[in-house]
Amino acid sequence: MPAKKIIRPAARELLFGNLWEYDPAPESAPAFIEPRYGLFINGKFVPPKTKKTFDSISPRDEAKLSEIALAGPADVDAAYQAAAAAFPAWSKLPGTERAKYLFRIARLLQDRAREFAVAETLDGGKPIKESRDFDVPMAAAHFFYHAGWADKLGYVTPGRTLEPLGVIGQVIPWNFPLLMLAWKIAPALATGNTVVIKPAETTSITALKFASILQDAGLPPGVVNIVTGAGETGAAVVNHPLAAKIAFTGSTQVGKAIQRALAGTGKRLALELGGKAANIVFEDAPLDQAVEGIINGIFFNQGHVCCAGSRLLVQESIAEKILTKLKTRLKSLRTGDPLDKNTDVGAINSKAQLARITELVESGVAEGAEIHQSSCPLPEKGFYFPPTLFSNVSQSHRIAREEIFGPVLSILTFRTPEEAVEKANNTHYGLSAGVWTDKGSRILKMSAELKAGVVWANSFNKFDPTSPFGGFKESGFGREGGKQGLLDYARLE
Amino acid sequence: MQNLQALQKLLNDVGTVDQVGIDERVAKYTTRSIKKNAKVFGLKLATSMVDLTTLEGKDTPGKVASLCQKALHPHDDTDIPPTAAVCVYPAMVKHAAKYVKGTSVKIASVATAFPSGQAPLKTRLAEVRAAVADGADEIDMVINRGAFLAGELQLVQDEISAVVEACGASTLKVILETSELETYDNIRAASFLAMRVIRPGDFIKTSTGKTSANATLGNNQVMLEAIRDHYFETGIEIAMKPAGGIRTAKQALHFLVAVKETLGDAWLTNSRYRFGASALLNDLVRQLVKEKTGAYQAPYTFSESSSAY
Numbered sequence: 001m002p003a004k005k006i007i008r009p010a011a012r013e014l015l016f017g018n019l020w021e022y023d024p025a026p027e028s029a030p031a032f033i034e035p036r037y038g039l040f041i042n043g044k045f046v047p048p049k050t051k052k053t054f055d056s057i058s059p060r061d062e063a064k065l066s067e068i069a070l071a072g073p074a075d076v077d078a079a080y081q082a083a084a085a086a087f088p089a090w091s092k093l094p095g096t097e098r099a100k101y102l103f104r105i106a107r108l109l110q111d112r113a114r115e116f117a118v119a120e121t122l123d124g125g126k127p128i129k130e131s132r133d134f135d136v137p138m139a140a141a142h143f144f145y146h147a148g149w150a151d152k153l154g155y156v157t158p159g160r161t162l163e164p165l166g167v168i169g170q171v172i173p174w175n176f177p178l179l180m181l182a183w184k185i186a187p188a189l190a191t192g193n194t195v196v197i198k199p200a201e202t203t204s205i206t207a208l209k210f211a212s213i214l215q216d217a218g219l220p221p222g223v224v225n226i227v228t229g230a231g232e233t234g235a236a237v238v239n240h241p242l243a244a245k246i247a248f249t250g251s252t253q254v255g256k257a258i259q260r261a262l263a264g265t266g267k268r269l270a271l272e273l274g275g276k277a278a279n280i281v282f283e284d285a286p287l288d289q290a291v292e293g294i295i296n297g298i299f300f301n302q303g304h305v306c307c308a309g310s311r312l313l314v315q316e317s318i319a320e321k322i323l324t325k326l327k328t329r330l331k332s333l334r335t336g337d338p339l340d341k342n343t344d345v346g347a348i349n350s351k352a353q354l355a356r357i358t359e360l361v362e363s364g365v366a367e368g369a370e371i372h373q374s375s376c377p378l379p380e381k382g383f384y385f386p387p388t389l390f391s392n393v394s395q396s397h398r399i400a401r402e403e404i405f406g407p408v409l410s411i412l413t414f415r416t417p418e419e420a421v422e423k424a425n426n427t428h429y430g431l432s433a434g435v436w437t438d439k440g441s442r443i444l445k446m447s448a449e450l451k452a453g454v455v456w457a458n459s460f461n462k463f464d465p466t467s468p469f470g471g472f473k474e475s476g477f478g479r480e481g482g483k484q485g486l487l488d489y490a491r492l493e
Numbered sequence: 494m495q496n497l498q499a500l501q502k503l504l505n506d507v508g509t510v511d512q513v514g515i516d517e518r519v520a521k522y523t524t525r526s527i528k529k530n531a532k533v534f535g536l537k538l539a540t541s542m543v544d545l546t547t548l549e550g551k552d553t554p555g556k557v558a559s560l561c562q563k564a565l566h567p568h569d570d571t572d573i574p575p576t577a578a579v580c581v582y583p584a585m586v587k588h589a590a591k592y593v594k595g596t597s598v599k600i601a602s603v604a605t606a607f608p609s610g611q612a613p614l615k616t617r618l619a620e621v622r623a624a625v626a627d628g629a630d631e632i633d634m635v636i637n638r639g640a641f642l643a644g645e646l647q648l649v650q651d652e653i654s655a656v657v658e659a660c661g662a663s664t665l666k667v668i669l670e671t672s673e674l675e676t677y678d679n680i681r682a683a684s685f686l687a688m689r690v691i692r693p694g695d696f697i698k699t700s701t702g703k704t705s706a707n708a709t710l711g712n713n714q715v716m717l718e719a720i721r722d723h724y725f726e727t728g729i730e731i732a733m734k735p736a737g738g739i740r741t742a743k744q745a746l747h748f749l750v751a752v753k754e755t756l757g758d759a760w761l762t763n764s765r766y767r768f769g770a771s772a773l774l775n776d777l778v779r780q781l782v783k784e785k786t787g788a789y790q791a792p793y794t795f796s797e798s799s800s801a802y
Contacts, residue, residue: 012728014721019758020534020749025526129524288718289514324725332754341526438509458511 016331025341027128031119033205036067039075039228040211042082043221049074054230056205059125059347059383060338068204071227076196076236079225083167083194084242086222091164091192095151102147102189104217109140112213116206118339120178123205125347125383126301127338138463139182142481145465146186149486153191156483162490164192165268166244169237172207173250174200174349175304175405180249181207183480185224191489193244194223198237200250201230202350235261243267245489249306252403252428252474270478270488272306272470274403275431277452278424279309279460282417283318285436289458291325294409297434297460299333299345299387303407304353306475307432309460311400313420316413323391323411327372333387335376345407348383357385357406364390364399369410395426403429417442421449430472434460453479499646500682507685507722510677510715519710522750532746533784537574539745540567540777542763543770544601544734545802546580548702554588557581561592563802568778570785576774577763578631582607583620586627594628601631601666605656608670608701610635614652621659631664632656633769635701636683638673646686654690666696666734666767669716672706677715684719688731694764698734702769707737713748717755724756733760736769742780745773772797 036053038045050072056065071079090098109116113136120131153162168188172180177199188195199207207226214224227233231254238246238258245268248258252273262269279297281290297309314322338346348354365371369390378384385407393400393410400410414420424433433452435443447455453471456462463469468482479485527535545564547556557579564576578599579589586602593600602624606612621632634656640648657665667687671680687697697716700707713735720731733752739745745768752760760766775795783789796802 012725014724014757015759016754016757019761020538020753021531022525022527023529023531025528133524284509286509286511286514288508289511289518292514292518328721332757341524458514 014328014331022342024337026337026339027118027121027132027341029114029118031122032115032209033066033119033122037069037204037208037228039069039071039079040208040214040224040226041075041079042225043215043219045211048072049078054201056123056202058122059349060122061379061381062383065122066205068201068208068228071198071229071233071236073236076227076233076240079196079227080167080240080242082222083196083225086220087164087166087194090194090220090223093192095153098189098192099147099150101217101219102143102150102186105213105219106140106143106147108213108216109136109143113137113140116178116209119209120206121338121346124174124177124203125338125349126304127343127346128341129343130301130346135176135179138465139179142179142182142186142465146190146486149187150190153490156486157492160492162191162487163493165489165491166193167242168193168195168245168247168489169240169243170195170197170247171234171237171250172197172199174203175301175306177203178206178210181210184247184249187480187486187489189223191486193489196225196227196237196240196243198227198229198234201228204228238262245269247478248272255476270480271476272478272480273474273476274429275306275308275471275475276311276401276403276427276429277307277309277432277434278311278313278450279434280313280414280420280424280436280446281315281318281322282435282437282439282442283315284438285458286438287318287321287325290436291322291329293434293436293458293460294326295329295333298409299407300461302345302348302385304349304405305461307454307461308405309432309434310404310409311424312409312411313414313423314411315420316415319411319413323389326389330372330374330387330389333374333376335374335384335386336379345387348385348406351383353405354383354385357404357408360399360402360404360406361388361408364393364397364408364410367397367399369393369397369399395423401427417446421446425451428474431475432456499644503646503682503685504678507681507719510681512677515677515711515714519714519751522710522747522754525747525750527746527750533781535746535749536742536777536781536784537572538761539742539749539768540774540781541574541577542767543576543774543777544578544580544736544767545576545774546702546736546769546771548580548582548603548607552582552585554585557585557588558592560802561589561598563774564598565593565596567774568782570782573778573781577767580633580769583624583627583629586624586629590628599630600628601633602629603633603701605634607633607635608703610637611639614655618655618659621656625659625661625663629663631666632660633666633668633698635668635670636687638670641674641679641683646682649683650686650690653687657691657695664695665691666698667691668698668701668736670701670704671699671708671712672704677711680712680715681719684716685723688719688723688729691731693729694732696732696734696767698736698769700737702737708735708739708748708769710747710751714751714755717751721756730759730765732765732767734767734769739768739770740772740776742773742776745777771802
């Protein structure tokens with residue numbers, strides 16, 4: 001007699017299959033990337049004195065995009081000399097005149113937005129919809145915003161005026177190459193400083209393309225100088241005696257080294273470093289919108305965001321519900337070719353970063369956290385990592401403490417608001433946090449108690465040029481954006 | 494006071510909705526790029542989901558006859574599927590039956606003193622029974638918004654139950670009239686009120702098309718998420734019908750993207766999702782012909798006015 005068939009209730013699962021598969025929709029606009037780039041010093045492209053170059057590849061398919069000049073100490077010195085020579089005239093220019101240049105830069109960037117978006121995606125691996133809808137428009141917005149400030153410096157602090165500092169040395173990261181450049185250059189120019197800037201070695205292309213915008217805008221030579229290279233070039237920029245201020249965005253480790261190197265030099269310093277932001281969801285929150293915010297908080301730009309909501313703190317009573325909703329949402333998240341307009345999560349920026357993410361995820365599994373990954377097929381070539389959730393994570397796990405800088409979310413639980421604050425603040429970092437609740441008074445209370453530079457209420461990863469951004473503790477100091485960011489680039493007289 | 498507590502209690506149970514979050518979510522659907530085969534598939538799917546509608550005081554048997562012909566044969570091209578249903582007033586059901594009974598095109602009829610619902614329950618139920626007796630396969634009812642806004646949720650739900658019974662074997666679509674409920678919280682609450690008493694395969698529907706604001710991606714999303722949560726909770730599969738205001742093929746594709754990414758493949762069929770529309774059909778056909786021939790036809794080929802079907 002055959003065994004009796006066990007009838008199980010059909011699993012209540014939604015099927016996100018290929019009944020209606022979107023056809024590939026690659027963005028086809030040309031990026032106009034030169035095969036070779038020199039250094040942008042004193043208004044023109046010059047070959048590096050080191051006579052060395054390095055390749056820039058696309059993380060999308062590992063194809064070579066361009067050869068980039070490697071700047072040595074002599075090249076960095078030339079850049080500083082040019083910036084110092086340009087400073088007297090630029091700083092004495094009336095604010096209305098400086099504003100004209102900034103407006104011109106902003107408009108030229110808008111004119112060439114599509115080209116820059118494609119270049120940014122090819123170079124960095126972020127989805128085209130993000131570079132198109134976020135990075136490039138936001139970069140232009142920063143130039144517009146600071147153009148507005150340039151002729152109003154006398155009114156920022158009543159009774160006192162803002163004086164420029166001199167030559168600013170700036171080192172920016174690879175996660176938002178063009179946007180970080182705008183965050184750094186726009187306030188520096190608005191307040192009358194001149195600039196030596198170094199983009200990250202894996203993402204130099206949009207900075208070098210931006211140099212052509214400066215040329216088209218007719219910006220006086222030497223006001224902005226762009227030197228390319230890796231860590232050693234960065235060190236030369238940071239340690240140059242002509243620098244009046246160093247502005248750095250990047251890892252906490254490098255930030256600490258810079259602070260040590262600058263001790264006693266009298267140079268000003270602003271650091272925007274790592275983060276391990278807590279995204280706190282209370283049981284009364286609108287859950288579907290919270291889930292959307294959690295997804296956006298961690299998978300935006302493949303999690304290569306210093307303020308990413310990488311630690312999810314969920315009230316215990318809804319932890320299971322949230323996890324189910326997150327797993328369902330993961331199924332309709334599209335990982336793949338960043339040039340495809342329907343891609344939600346693109347390529348990991350570099351092989352090294354992919355290795356670091358992989359290592360940390362392995363540590364999470366080894367330490368006993370439960371892993372949930374998207375089953376979306378990944379392209380064979382290029383650097384990709386599937387969107388990943390970890391449940392059953394505790395505070396002591398590495399994945400709950402270290403910045404992963406990838407599409408990996410650690411889910412922890414809490415019982416009371418006090419415990420949520422305690423856990424959220426129990427980190428070396430303090431860049432951002434999110435609070436999800438229907439109770440307005442709780443948002444206000446939490447935002448006062450959370451030690452983070454930005455606290456988002458029922459939203460996450462929202463940026464605006466008027467809003468200052470920066471950290472607490474090992475996430476750095478100094479602010480970018482808003483009036484506070486402007487003041488960081490000036491002396492009060 | 495007790496009545497206000499009823500809504501609060503229901504929202505505590507089913508959860509609230511954040512308007513900013515919903516609007517942000519649905520804006521992303523409109524950035525999906527639907528090309529080539531995916532576009533043709535989407536357009537045909539949308540065509541097969543249309544409840545081709547005429548709800549006017551001036552409707553005549555002749556007008557209904559031509560509407561039925563259009564529903565059965567949207568275009569000379571036989572690749573283009575017929576619509577899901579025709580949607581008419583109860584008095585027109587028997588005229589529609591002459592043309593579409595026995596075909597794949599269903600007869601849907603609005604009943605329950607559509608669009609206001611402001612008639613005694615007895616009258617409303619009698620109207621439902623009459624439409625069913627005349628051959629309506631599907632009944633589109635309106636909920637008692639007055640009672641909902643006054644906090645008499647139990648009354649709203651009981652009336653829906655009564656209509657379910659009056660429907661017999663016909664499918665029921667429950668119109669929430671989202672523009673009169675106004676907030677996403679109310680729309681979510683009303684969705685659950687209805688879903689808890691209707692049968693698997695019955696619909697919840699956004700609007701009558703008779704007020705200033707009709708189906709939007711936002712209220713569609715709130716209702717899709719309610720259907721999903723109800724399904725996870727009970728295993729019961731409820732269908733969805735946005736109605737009114739969806740005039741272009743592009744809009745219809747945005748709504749379908751929302752279905753694909755919220756409820757998945759099982760809801761991409763006309764037994765689970767419908768469009769209450771009239772002018773939409775011609776734009777769908779226009780785009781399908783354009784995809785096939787590579788060129789838009791002359792403007793007079795497809796009328797913009799649904800009264801010209």
